[in-house]
Every structure is written in structure tokens, then in C-alpha cells.
Amino acid sequence: MLNYFIRRVLASIPTLLIVITIAFFMMRIAPGGPWDKERSLPPEIEANIMKAYDMDKPLVEQYFIYLGKILVGDFGPSYKFRDFSVTDLLMGGFPASLQIGGMAIFLAVIFGTLFGAMAALRKNSAADYSVMTMAMTGIAIPNFVMAPVLTLIFGVYLSWLPVAGWGDGSFQYKVLPVLALALPQIAYIARLTRGSMIEVLHSNYIRTARAKGLRERLVLLRHALKGAMLPVVSYLGPATAAVITGSVVIETIFDIPGIGRYFIQGALNRDYPLVMGTVIFYGVLIIVLNLIVDMLYGLLDPKVRLHD
């Protein structure tokens, strides 16, 4: 197991290097630069800035300078947010994204599997159709529609919760963004669970368990649900990475100090170090979460074993 773990970690290094290289050069190929804006800068001012950020050097040289810096953990200064380094921004924003995303994923797993299992057990019943209709609606309605509707109802009309903001980070500020983030995930997981649960319920080992006279509750909880969770678990890896690195829509609408906005802001501002920082951060997170998913897979499915 440990060897497997180490092998996977080592194998991820070239993957990450490829990601960094592609991201670095693609950013530079994109037209428009960090200082192209509504008010064009006089050439001499732009030259001063390019020099200050080593951007007057050949691109390949800049690439190796960048690689050298990230090896020692220096992700560079943000071009746009000049009072912060990229590390400051990512480390400052991640706790908020993690809290919102973590809570949303937690809710999604609990309610998604619950609704999905319920629908599967009452296949083709009114309960099944209601859950599936809700799930389809949840998937179909995008965040940028869901979030304003939630704020309008609970913030503006009912005045139960703040419309946006982080305040002192207290619970009430997190309710609406967590809900807006969790609802589509709940819907997706419910649909996934229902499908795989129905398949599992028809499989031989469930039939065997029932034939052995095992109580139905145990059959469902210990065998069926465990098997049905496999596709959910594989979905959870990238979904968790996506959710806890922050949703740009949710963070913008609710004014949350997370890192989601840095992906978009960085790209739009051509803030190369910030984009690279977020890409690396996201890449590492995906790799780690996929590793966890693979480990969980081994625990859930006896057919899958992690060989040393």
C-alpha cells in the first residue's frame, strides 16, 4: 500500500510538470498582455514594468526562472494585486473556499445518496419520479440562476439571511452559498446513486444475500449501498476538487473571499503568476483527491485491490 502510494506520488511529478509547461506557454500565446487596458500605458512605463517582472527576457528563460522559483516554493508576485504574492492570495482564500465547498460536498453526499437510494428502492413510484424530477431540475438550473433566486427569496424578501458577504465568517453568511453550491451536486449524486443502486439490486450477490435470509436492511446498507457508492466515489474526486477550489459564480455573487475568483480574474487580467499558481494548486488537489478515491475504491470493492 505504501509503495503504491509513493509510486503514485512520484508518477504525478511529470504530470504536474506537463501541466505547468502547457499552462505557462498557453497563457503567453493568448493575445493581450497584463498591461493592456482601457488606458494604454506609455511605452516607457510599460518597459519599466516589464523589467521589474523579468518579462523583458526571452520566454524560455522566463520559463526556467519560473520553474526555479516554484521549486523553492515561490509562486511570484501577483501582477494585478500588487500588495500580495500569489501564495498570500491562495493561502488567504483557500480556507473560505474549503469551508463552503467542504460543507456543500458533505451535504451533497448525505442527501444525494439518501434521495438516490430512496428513489432506487421505490423505482417507478411517485417518490422516484419526484426525486428524479427534482434532480433533473437541480442539474439543469445553473448556479448563476439558482444563487440570485436564493438571495432574492431568503435575503431580500424574507430577510432571513444576508444577501452576500462574509461578515465575520459566521454561519449565517455561509448558508446560501453552501446551498447554491450543494443543490446541483445533490441532484447529480442522487441520479448517480439511483442508477447504480438499481443495477446493484439486480446483481447476483444481492440475490445471494437475500437467499441466505439476510435481513433486508442489512442487505441494503451493507451490500447494496456499498456497491452502489462506487460510481459516486469516482465522481467525488474531481467534484470535490472543483467545489473546494471555489466556484467563481458563487464566490462572485456572494462576495466570498475564496480562491475561485482568482482563476477567472487571473485569466482575464493576464495575471500570469496568479493563473499559474491556481493551475498548480488545482492540479495538486486533483492528484491528491484522485489518490484518495483510488484508496477508497480498494476499500469498497473487493475486486479492486491495490497491489504493492
Added chain:
Amino acid sequence: MSFKSRTGKIFSALTLTLSLLGAPIAQADTTLRIGNQGEPASLDPHFLSGDWENRIAGDLFMGLTTEDPEGNAIPGAAESWTVSDDGLVYTFKIRDHKWSDGQPVTAQDFEYAMRRILLPETAAEYASLLYIIKNGEELNTGKAKPEDLGVHALDDKTLEITLKGPAPFLISMLTHYTAFPVPKHIVEKYGKDWTKKEHIATNGPYKLVEWLPNTHVKVTKNELFWDAANVKIDNVIFYPQEDAAALIKRMRAGEIDCIYKFPSGQIDWLRQNMPEETKIAPYLGTYYYPINTKRAPFTDKRIRQALSMAIDREIIMDKVLKTGELPAYSMVPPGTSNYKEPSYVTWKSMPMADRITKAKELMKEAGYGDDKHLKVQLRYNTDDNHKRIAIAVAQMWKKIGVETELFNSEVKVHYAELKQGNFEVARAGWVADYNDPQNFLFLLESTSKSLNYGNYDNPDYDKLMEEAYLESDLKKRAQIMGKAEAIAMEDAPIIPIYYYVSKNLVSTKIKGWKDAINDTHRTRWLSIEN
């Protein structure tokens, strides 16, 4: 019960009642919450470039001059000044006041700040604004030493600024954040970390309490501000929310008191539902289309004139924008200081039908007509209004036989292409940094490089502008610049479309808010009545 104990109880009860009554009388802290529509890039005045940053920096720092409630320049950190007869040397007397850490603000702080922003290694985006100072450009391009700069502290309280030419706009320009002082003792001690809340010292009405990127910047009243007694609002929170619709919801929910730049598309709803809060006022800016004068056939003045004449600006104002913008027929907006009435295009009062006829004639003279249509690519950057205006303009140009291809790109790409001259006609806008016609007209000088998008190059225009730079008599200067603008309007290197307006939502509980042509509303002039 004895008398003594009874009076004691009565006294206690009275005290308690009075203290309870007194509780609401004691004023709670007042907080102004501003929907600021952008995250500040920095709190260092030398690294700013946007109005959303100016709002914060202007509450934290105070330049030699500052803005009154209507946005006019008034004494700030300097209590008075004198100007030499030739208009080149300004001597400022620094007001007796302190940084928020208790250190006195000195003339050396200003000398240090102006040298710092102009040092090439500072890499300040807006340094060119101070090129009017003697050796400013030379210092910024590495051709002069810091001590050569025409800014000298004569003693702790006297600052002398020497200009390279008379600039009557200097007093207005010094309200700009590029001319704010920075605390020399703090910057030298902490380097780039000087703006962190544990280090920063400010000389404005407020000081920094908290900055949580993408959430808020909170400032609180600076008790050491020289006029602190008249500052009525205790705290200001700036929310960097970019989503205007979300901001409006927050304002309706009572979470925000004021929003800068509401979207034009919301105007009908706002006029109906929040009429008292909706504040629209003239704003010192021009929305225009530069034409690439170096690309055929736009090298032909007649074509440029025809394109300008065929645009019915009134329809754009009334049907597309609907937010009270004024149709533009000049580069400089009316109401600009140190100027007369702008030099409008000669056909300004011509009825639209006659303008179309004239425009068709011009096109014909240039070789275009029904048999040969002119094809124009009109570029604009992503924005709903830019798109709607471009569509309307394309329809208007159709009337004079022009086929328009609309080309949209995101803002970075748009301006990168403009800078390189890769366009025919494009959307652009300019909002003045200081209230003076020069701040608009310099855009069309051949030496303005990247800002003169259309590469307009007319030696007569340049000569007049040069003449204006050397003229210290305000009246004569205005006349010279008026002549220059008239030449440019005749040459039509740009098509003025409209003069901007400021579009803000201000809660009715905010008092002291006045229309300001530069849309600057410093918190020190405001108060909140619940």
C-alpha cells in the same frame, strides 16, 4: 423600611432608568458601506489605476490639494501655496498635521513620494501623470537622478515644485492619487509590506483596519486627521463586488448604502423603484470611436467626416442608453475647467436628414456610393452597451452605403490591437484625471504614442498644443486649445459619441452627497442619518 433605604432604592431605580434611557442616546458607530465594484490592486497610491481604488486611497491619504463635496480642488495637506510669475514654480506650505502613527507629515514625505513614483524600478503605471514636473519624464526613463526632479523640500513644512511648462491644472492634478504622500519612515522600514494593516500610516480622514481580498476593505476614522472633528462617519467598508445586480439586491436588503456605476440596463426599474436613490450627473469623460488614420481608405478625411456625421447620437442616447448621457460633438466635454465652450464639429446643429445628405456627398467624393460600398470593421470590447451602440451605429452607417462588420473581443485583446493599430474603427473612452481640457486634447497629439489610437498626426494641431503648454495666461491658453480642438474636429480622427454621466445609487439616509463632475465623493463630507 427606613427613609434612607427607601431613598436609596428610589435613587438606584432612577439611576437604572436613566442609564437605560441613556443607552440609546449614546451614539453607536456609524458605518458607510460602499459597493465599490472592484478589488483594489493595492493600497499603495503609487500602484493604483482605477476609480474604485481612488475611493479607498482618497479616504486614507490626502494630497497637497483635495476635493470638496463637488469635486473641486481645495487645500489639503498644503494649507496654502504661491505661484511664480512665469507659472513654473509652486511653493506649498504644508499644513501642521500628522500621520496616523503620530509622526508629523513633512515636505520630505512629498519629496520622497514624488521621487519614488517616478523611479523606473518602482514600475508605477500612472507615473506619466507627473511628467509635467521638471525632469519627471527623464527620471522615469532613467535619464535623470532623483535629486534632479523638480520637487524639493525647502524645510519640513515648505515644498517647492518646479514644472517644465506652465500647468494651470496642477492644483487640480495634485488631488490625484499619484501625488499623494507616502510615509517615508514606514516605507523605508517595511518596503513593499508597508501597506499591511499592522504597518501602514495614513494622513487622510481614515486609517486601515482590515483588508480581506475579494471581500472588503474596512477603514476607521483617523483621530489624528487634521479635520477629524468634522468627520461624521466612523467606519467605511468597501465591498469589491463586481456583480452590479447582486449589489442592487444587497442595497435593497439594507446591507449596502451606496453603489457606484449601476448598469444602464437597470435604469427603467431603478427610476420606478428607487427614484430617490438614483443619482445621475455629468461626468468628465467622453465615449468615442477612434479611426485609424493610417489605414486606407480612412486616410481620407471625407470618409471619416461622413462616418461621424451619419451617427444619430440623439437616438443612441434616447433609445439605447436612456441614462441621461449627452450626445458628444467634441472631444472635451462641456463644463471642463480652464476652457471655454468646446470646439464642436461645424455641423453640430445641422438636421439629421441634411447630415445624411452631406455624408453621402462626402462618400461620393471619396469614391464610394451605391455601386461601391465602403466596408468597415468596427471593433468593441465586451460590454452590453458597447454592443448595443455598435449595432445602432452599423444601422446608421447603412444609410450612407457603409457595410459594417462588428468585431467583439475582450478588453485586453481589444486594447492590445488598438495599441498596435490593428483596427479600422474602434470603441474607446476617456475619463479625465484632472479637470482641464489638456487631459483630453493631449490624446490626439502625435507624440501621445499608445494613447493616440488612430495615430492622428497633424503638425498644426501639435504646434498649437505645444503653444498652449507654454502659455500661462489662462484665457489665451483656452483659446489656443480651442483652435487645436477645432482642427481635430474638422480632421475627424475620432468620432465623439457621448459625454459620460456618473450613475450611482445612494441611500436616502446618506446626507451631504452632491453631484461632482469627477464623480469623487470623499467620505469626510458625508454623514448618515438613520
